[in-house]
Structure formats: structure tokens, C-alpha cells
Amino acid sequence: MRMSHLLAPTLREVPAEAEIISHQLLMRAGFIRRVSPGVYTYLPLMWRVLKKVEEIVRQEMDRAGAQELMMPILLPADLWMASGRWFVYGKEMFRLKNRHDRDELLGPTHEELITDIAKNEIRSYRQLPINLYQIQNKFRDEIRPRFGLLRGREFIMKDSYSFHSDEKSLEETYEVMCRAYTRIFERCGLSTRMVDSDVGAIGGSSAHEFMVVVETDAGENALLYCDSCQYAANVERAESRIEIVPGAFEEQEPLEKIPTPNMKTIDDLSAFLKVLPNRIVKTLIYQAEGFGEKMEEKKFVAVLIRGDVPVNEVKLKNTLACYELRLATDEEISALGTISGFVGPIGLKLRVLADESVREMKNFVLGPNEKDQHLVHANWGRDYEPKEWVDVRQSQVGEQCSRCGGELKQARGIEVGNTFKLGTKYSSKMGATFTDVDGTEKPFVMGCYGIGVSRTAQAAVEACHDKNGIVWPVPIAPYHLVVVPVNVGDPVQKEAAESLYRQAQEAGIEVILDDRDERPGVKFKDADLIGFPLRITVGKTITEGNVELKERQGGEVILVPLNEAIEKAKSMLGIR
Numbered sequence: 339m340r341m342s343h344l345l346a347p348t349l350r351e352v353p354a355e356a357e358i359i360s361h362q363l364l365m366r367a368g369f370i371r372r373v374s375p376g377v378y379t380y381l382p383l384m385w386r387v388l389k390k391v392e393e394i395v396r397q398e399m400d401r402a403g404a405q406e407l408m409m410p411i412l413l414p415a416d417l418w419m420a421s422g423r424w425f426v427y428g429k430e431m432f433r434l435k436n437r438h439d440r441d442e443l444l445g446p447t448h449e450e451l452i453t454d455i456a457k458n459e460i461r462s463y464r465q466l467p468i469n470l471y472q473i474q475n476k477f478r479d480e481i482r483p484r485f486g487l488l489r490g491r492e493f494i495m496k497d498s499y500s501f502h503s504d505e506k507s508l509e510e511t512y513e514v515m516c517r518a519y520t521r522i523f524e525r526c527g528l529s530t531r532m533v534d535s536d537v538g539a540i541g542g543s544s545a546h547e548f549m550v551v552v553e554t555d556a557g558e559n560a561l562l563y564c565d566s567c568q569y570a571a572n573v574e575r576a577e578s579r580i581e582i583v584p585g586a587f588e589e590q591e592p593l594e595k596i597p598t599p600n601m602k603t604i605d606d607l608s609a610f611l612k613v614l615p616n617r618i619v620k621t622l623i624y625q626a627e628g629f630g631e632k633m634e635e636k637k638f639v640a641v642l643i644r645g646d647v648p649v650n651e652v653k654l655k656n657t658l659a660c661y662e663l664r665l666a667t668d669e670e671i672s673a674l675g676t677i678s679g680f681v682g683p684i685g686l687k688l689r690v691l692a693d694e695s696v697r698e699m700k701n702f703v704l705g706p707n708e709k710d711q712h713l714v715h716a717n718w719g720r721d722y723e724p725k726e727w728v729d730v731r732q733s734q735v736g737e738q739c740s741r742c743g744g745e746l747k748q749a750r751g752i753e754v755g756n757t758f759k760l761g762t763k764y765s766s767k768m769g770a771t772f773t774d775v776d777g778t779e780k781p782f783v784m785g786c787y788g789i790g791v792s793r794t795a796q797a798a799v800e801a802c803h804d805k806n807g808i809v810w811p812v813p814i815a816p817y818h819l820v821v822v823p824v825n826v827g828d829p830v831q832k833e834a835a836e837s838l839y840r841q842a843q844e845a846g847i848e849v850i851l852d853d854r855d856e857r858p859g860v861k862f863k864d865a866d867l868i869g870f871p872l873r874i875t876v877g878k879t880i881t882e883g884n885v886e887l888k889e890r891q892g893g894e895v896i897l898v899p900l901n902e903a904i905e906k907a908k909s910m911l912g913i914r
């Protein structure tokens with residue numbers, strides 16, 4: 339391909355919509371363009387990257403014994419009603435009606451259809467295990483699409499589903515898939531960490547995420563990991579121990595109500611009363627929305643938690659079994675008969691959940707539901723007794739690993755893959771059974787495994803870039819090599835560059851010839867921004883028969899005779 343005809347519109351300015359470096363670079367280097375929020379066109383360079391990621395995924399899935407198929411994106415609602423998810427998936431599902439007024443949806447994932455296929459087409463244990471996958475566009479109506487391809491409304495995913503006669507067989511395939519995933523990301527030039535994750539909306543018994551660990555603050559996933567053991571988990575899921583609060587062994591003191599004018603936050607209250615935040619019980623009111631088949635139902639709940647620890651809203655959502663969750667507004671709090679900043683559980687006509695972090699507390703500060711007042715020396719039992727104890731605390735860096743007591747550290751990760759043991763969750767509900775060896779009908783035991791293809795490509799940029807642009811790992815680079823004649827007006831340079839371009843093509847190197855009549859500085863800047871792994875520069879040294887080779891990563895320029903340049907390039911790129 340000639341650069342003069344390549345559709346790679348590079349930008350000098352950083353686009354305002356791009357918050358993180360990988361998104362900025364993909365826009366600036368002319369890989370993607372936004373069509374609407376969370377929806378992108380993959381321009382030619384990006385499409386080449388995506389096809390390469392797909393090909394690596396395909397090869398490793400095939401090698402792991404999986405079979406590729408292709409299911410439709412447009413799905414009938416009845417299958418999703420059979421699984422119950424039509425009612426519980428929430429607002430992230432794109433729902434539509436066809437001209438016959440029947441409900442349909444754009445697939446966010448395909449457990450229902452694949453389970454239906456297994457139900458209709460797989461009869462006997464002899465056909466098991468079987469692992470089926472597809473690579474396809476998926477749709478999710480994200481409330482706030484952002485970070486380019488990392489949280490889009492339309493994205494490319496590899497999804498696979500395995501069917502088994504028992505748990506042991508699922509366990510074996512699950513391990514095979516986890517190994518395949520590690521290889522896939524390694525082959526893409528990425529190092530990943532496999533972490534425990536929240537089971538979330540898909541459900542099932544066990545789940546892992548594959549995270550590309552990045553040094554930037556991109557992405558929504560923070561992980562906590564332990565250096566002393568192998569424990570690593572998404573913060574949404576992470577468990578930890580916290581220290582027993584000071585005062586846990588004090589005698590109860592008499593309850594008092596004291597004026598605390600305008601002391602609405604924990605910090606203000608802590609300074610004003612001269613007590614540590616861990617001696618204050620926070621009462622937070624949430625609005626939970628959507629329960630079971632009642633998607634529109636809304637309920638307010640109060641959560642009691644220690645003043646110095648945050649609520650983990652994912653844990654809270656799972657505890658409440660609701661689909662949406664947010665903090666109540668000041669107006670909603672007033673309507674509930676209390677006042678923001680002074681809320682407490684005593685006399686509150688709401689369901690109250692008490693986090694385990696407050697259980698051992700004694701003589702603590704509590705809201706009285708009265709403006710500019712707080713209770714001090716409150717105690718459980720005597721003053722109020724929580725009925726429901728829950729774990730909705732967010733684990734934090736520096737706390738102790740719940741497995742070994744080591745210190746938890748934090749890293750940022752971009753999730754590129756996930757694996758779930760579904761068990762019989764879908765097959766039981768949808769009546770998908772097979773005849774087992776003893777002649778009985780049993781529901782399939784299932785696993786499912788996803789890889790975000792477009793996500794992986796952007797995660798690679800987040801992990802591999804420098805101040806000048808993208809540094810593509812060779813296996814997924816859009817092209818391997820760019821040949822840059824410094825002066826296209828010079829016939830000797832031009833001819834040498836053309837010759838290198840032809841030779842590279844014949845040698846199986848994916849090559850761009852930068853034949854534009856631009857200043858060399860512009861060409862070098864673009865080459866670095868786009869991130870070609872290797873550059874051959876044809877300049878003045880051509881009069882002595884030499885050209886310059888430069889790797890994008892590392893950046894050392896080496897002088898090579900013209901007739902050896904392509905052989906050298908091949909070996910540097912690892913192409914045989």
C-alpha cells in the first residue's frame with residue numbers, strides 16, 4: 339500500500355472526546371472515527387489490526403478443540419423470556435419491535451440461543467463435551483459510553499459456550515480455555531493477569547477476568563492483588579480483612595444528642611467532634627430499581643457502614659438483587675422524612691442493611707434524622723438493633739489479604755477476556771437436556787468464555803505506546819514496515835524505495851511505501867504515531883548503497899546495504 343492512497347487521516351490535535359491515551363492515539367493516528375456515542379468506524383489500519391487479533395483468537399480456539407459457528411445478531415425475545423433475562427437484563431439491552439409487533443433484541447451475548455441450539459441438536463452424552471464459538475458484533479446500550487472502544491455500544495467479541503455431561507468435564511474445558519486465553523493474549527504481545535471477578539448479570543458459580551495491567555489510569559477496572567500469595571481480584575469482588583475498631587472493648591456510655599450545625603460530611607463531623615471517622619456510623623440511602631420481573635419497581639434502602647470505608651455498590655446490588663442502584667437525592671431523602679447529612683436508622687421507615695464493618699463498634703456517632711444534631715455514644719442493642727447484617731464494604735489497598743494476611747496492593751487493569759462456569763443455570767430454565775450414559779435426561783452443564791476483540795486491540799495501545807505514538811506489537815501491527823524515501827523528488831532515492839517496496843511484498847512483509855511529497859519530519863512523525871514496528875529510511879546514504887533501519891521500539895538507527903535490507907528486516911520482525 340502506498341501512503342498517498344492510504345486512508346489514515348492523522349490529526350495534530352488531541353480530540354476533546356478522548357479521555358485516555360489509547361483513545362487519543364487511535365483517533366490521532368487515523369485508526370477510528372466516532373459515528374455516535376460508543377459507536378465507531380474502524381478505518382483501514384484498525385480493521386487490519388482487528389482481523390489479526392481475530393485470527394490469533396481463531397487459531398487458538400480451534401487448537402483448543404472449539405468449533406466456529408455464526409449466530410444472528412437479531413434475536414427473538416421469546417428465548418430471552420424463557421431464560422428470564424428479558425425481564426432482568428435492564429436498560430443495557432437494545433430492544434426493538436418488528437413490523438408484526440413482536441419483541442426482538444440485538445444480542446448483547448448469546449447464552450439463550452446457543453442453549454436452544456444444544457437443546458434441539460445435541461441428544462446424547464456421546465456428543466459431549468462440545469465447545470462452540472463465534473466472532474461477532476455485540477450491542478450494549480451503555481449509560482455512558484466512553485474510552486473509545488473500551489466501553490462502546492457496539493463492539494466485536496468472541497463468545498464461546500461449552501456443553502458438558504458433568505462438572506468434571508466442565509472443569510477440564512475451563513482449564514483448557516484459561517490456558518488458551520493466556521496464549522492468545524501473549525501472542526497479541528500482551529501480558530495479562532487472571533483475576534477472580536464478580537459473577538454479575540450472566541450468573542453462575544465461578545468467574546475469572548483476564549486483565550491487561552496498565553500503568554496509565556485508563557479503564558474502569560481496579561484490581562487488588564496480594565504479593566504474598568497469588569490472590570488477585572477485581573475491586574468489585576475483592577475480599578479483605580479490616581482491623582478491629584478502637585473502642586470495641588469499651589463500656590457503653592450514656593446516649594447523648596448534641597448540636598452539630600452544618601456538619602453534614604464525615605470529615606466535617608470528625609473534625610468538629612474530634613473523633614476518628616472509624617467511630618462514626620454512616621447511614622446512606624440508596625434507590626434500588628428493578629427486581630426480578632419487576633423492572634420498573636423502585637425501593638429505597640438504608641445502608642449502615644463505618645465512616646472511613648466506602649460502599650461497594652456491586653456487592654450491594656447483588657445483595658439487593660436489583661438491576662440499577664444510585665444514592666438518593668437530597669429531595670428524595672427529605673420526602674422519606676429525614677434530612678441529608680443527618681440520617682440515622684432510629685425511627686427510619688425503610689429497610690436497613692448493616693455492613694459487617696459496624697458490628698463491633700461501641701459508643702459511636704449516629705445521625706438522629708434531625709437537622710444540625712448528632713447522637714454520640716450510640717450502641718447496638720440498647721439504642722438500635724440492625725436486623726440484616728451484610729457485607730457491602732469495598733476492600734481497599736493496604737488492607738490484609740483474606741487468604742494469607744499479606745498486604746493488598748492496587749493496579750489498574752483493562753479487562754480483555756472473561757470466563758464463567760455457568761453450570762445448569764440456562765439449561766435447567768430452558769429445558770435443554772441430553773440423555774446420559776444411564777439413560778436419564780439431564781440438563782447440560784455449561785461454561786461460557788468471552789474475549790473483547792476490539793477491546794484487546796485498544797488495550798494493546800494503552801499498554802504499548804510512548805510520547806510519539808503507538809508502538810504496536812508485531813503480531814497485531816496493521817503493517818510491519820514503512821519505507822520512507824526522504825526526498826521523493828530524488829530519482830535515486832525514489833527508485834531504491836520502490837525496489838525495497840517490491841522486495842518486501844515478495845518476502846511476505848506487510849509494507850507501506852510513504853511516497854508522499856512531504857517533509858521528512860512529517861513522514862517520520864506519522865510513522866511513529868501510527869506505530870509501524872520497523873522503518874527503512876532511504877536518504878543521502880543511498881549514494882554509498884546504504885539505507886537506515888529503525889525499530890519503533892528501542893529506536894536505534896542501523897545502516898544496512900540496500901541489497902541486504904529486506905533480509906535484515908525479516909529477521910528483525912521475526913518473519914520466516
Ligand SMILES: [Zn+2]
Pocket residue numbers: 564565566567568569739740741742743744
Ligand atoms: Zn495473600
